[in-house]
Amino acid sequence: MKNLVSARRSPVLLATLIAAAALITPITSAQTPAPPAAANPAPSFSADQQQQIETLIKNYIAAHPEIVQGALDALDKRQKEAEAEKARATIRDNNATIFNSPHQVVLGNPQGKVSIVEFFDYNCPYCKRALNDMVDLLRSNPDLRFVLKEFPVLGEGSVDAAHVAVAARMQDPTGKKYFEFHQKLLGGRGQADKARALAVAKDVGFDMARLEKDMNSEEVKATIDEDMKLADALGVSGTPTYVVGDEVVVGAVGVDELKNKLNSDKK
Numbered sequence: 001m002k003n004l005v006s007a008r009r010s011p012v013l014l015a016t017l018i019a020a021a022a023l024i025t026p027i028t029s030a031q032t033p034a035p036p037a038a039a040n041p042a043p044s045f046s047a048d049q050q051q052q053i054e055t056l057i058k059n060y061i062a063a064h065p066e067i068v069q070g071a072l073d074a075l076d077k078r079q080k081e082a083e084a085e086k087a088r089a090t091i092r093d094n095n096a097t098i099f100n101s102p103h104q105v106v107l108g109n110p111q112g113k114v115s116i117v118e119f120f121d122y123n124c125p126y127c128k129r130a131l132n133d134m135v136d137l138l139r140s141n142p143d144l145r146f147v148l149k150e151f152p153v154l155g156e157g158s159v160d161a162a163h164v165a166v167a168a169r170m171q172d173p174t175g176k177k178y179f180e181f182h183q184k185l186l187g188g189r190g191q192a193d194k195a196r197a198l199a200v201a202k203d204v205g206f207d208m209a210r211l212e213k214d215m216n217s218e219e220v221k222a223t224i225d226e227d228m229k230l231a232d233a234l235g236v237s238g239t240p241t242y243v244v245g246d247e248v249v250v251g252a253v254g255v256d257e258l259k260n261k262l263n264s265d266k267k
Helices: 010-024 047-063 066-093 095-100 125-140 156-171 176-187 194-204 208-214 218-234 255-266
Strands: 105-108 114-120 144-150 241-244 247-250
Touching (some): 047 066, 066 095, 066 218, 066 247, 095 144, 095 218, 105 125, 105 176, 114 125, 114 255, 125 144, 125 176, 125 255, 144 156, 144 218, 156 176, 156 194, 156 208, 156 218, 176 194, 194 208, 218 241, 247 255
Antiparallel strands (some): 114 241
């Protein structure tokens, strides 16, 4: 078993094991123990006693290395549970903005009973891979609301493309033309930037004079600012990241996993 204890975790784990050993390992001493000064006094060992404890622990770990992995697995599980609970609380506190913001794009059924939210970047290769997952979900589930949130974190080109996309959304309340724009820009080859996003918008048939004016509007700024603040509150650090029900789902997990999450949300 390689790398039993990482450099970051080993001091904490060793200290924990030493403390545990102090509770279960008798230490002989010629002195009569004094009455405890407090209900739970901190143990005090001589240098020889501490060395004995450390040797005992090292020998035990060498003979039973699985306990280290078990401890790390338990710690990892506890951290994930804490992160999930924090995400649930954040989703509860920001529910209206996450699922029903006036600044967002809603594809599929606007009155659908199930919703999925995706934070994405037009230059994210994993978002490009996940595009077909979104299309499959919308085709197979007429009751689905698919909400898109701009999270342009991959450079200036991503930011400019997001500005064009929000301006396009402003012209298309139904989302139908926007959906075509979104698929062509995200699904196309090469770097997404202002020039390419404008070319796609023109190809789809948007009013280009209005779009170039709207790109610098307060609505575009408010939309992207809101999405970035939500992402920060939710702990989103990469794309794609989804919100399904009260759960944050990280990465291009695939259409089957997303369907499972949606089915769980229905229950």
